[in-house]
Amino acid sequence: MEPIAEGSVGIAVEDIQERLSELGYAIDATERTASSFGSSTANSVARFRLDHGLPMGTSIDTATWSALVDEGYRLGDRTLYLRLPNFHGRDVRQLQERLNILGFSCGTVDGCYGVHTEAAVRLFQESVGLLGDGMAFQETYDAIERLRHVWAGKPANGPHPMGGMGFARAANVLESSRISITGEDPIARNVAARAWNLAGATTERSGLDLVDSADAAPEGTEVVLVLSSAPPAKRNRVSTVPVDELDTFPRRLRAAIESSRSKPPVIRLTLPDNGTPSFTVSDAQTLAVVLLDAICTAFAS
DSSP states (O other): OOOBOTTOBSHHHHHHHHHHHHTTOOOOHHHHHHTBOOHHHHHHHHHHHHHTTOOSOSSBOHHHHHHHHHHTOOTTSSOBOOOSSOOBSHHHHHHHHHHHHHTOOOSSOOSBOOHHHHHHHHHHHHHTTSOOOSOBOHHHHHHHHTTHHHHTTSOOSSOOOOOOOOHHHHHHHHHHOOEEEEESSHHHHHHHHHHHHHHHHHOTTOOEEEOSSGGGOOTTOSEEEEEESSOOOTTOOSEEEESOOTTTHHHHHHHHHHHOOSSSOEEEEEOOOOSSSOOOHHHHHHHHHHHHHHHHHHHHO
16 A cells, blocks of 8 residues: 555544553644644654554554454454454453453464464363364353353463462361262263362361252352363363363363353363273372362452
């Protein structure tokens, strides 16, 4: 495109001024009324270019126009999905920031909807009971918005490790929470039983209940955790959180709980595949320890 610079007038200048004003850049009222590219418009363009890592200047060239259009998108304005060339813009950056805070790491917040962002969207969708197709549209945005109290005002560069609990703090969490745990298959029930035993060893007043199924959870249960060693079905509508990337697992679990519309929330936890056909007692015990620690961390938050 031909650069639009000081002295230009017309609809294109009006569009530029409107976009800059919406982003908080000051444009003189007389210039806006006349749709004229005057000194205040030029100053705002220079500030915009500086703010977005573009070469210094006061004109709108192709790169500056592209960046200005990108900045005009807000999360929810369009459906985002993996394509070539990648979607890019402010809405993608907002999506990445919020998912990173919630524990679904997109990597560096770069405003580009690439493979890492798509993978994070898939995990988030599965964790809140949506179809995990990696396409971010209104249902996905609504689920993120319901978690505003979690991500608002927080630093966005994930993955935000949370660390372990410690014995005394874990005991306090277990005593103040009412959680039911069960398993869908023999391996999962083994791990669930071991986590329940560990909770009982941590404190005699543990609020972790071992139940036969989600329907058997006692009255007053805050959340039901259903362990499974099988991956979720393609069109599974149950909130599903994989037990992996343990630094971020507590945040992902908390996000699934708080975005659930069922009462109590029923969260399916898929156990990691150890890559072998056998699953030893040691494997089960180690997984139970790690899982209980992560559960306590999630409820402490």
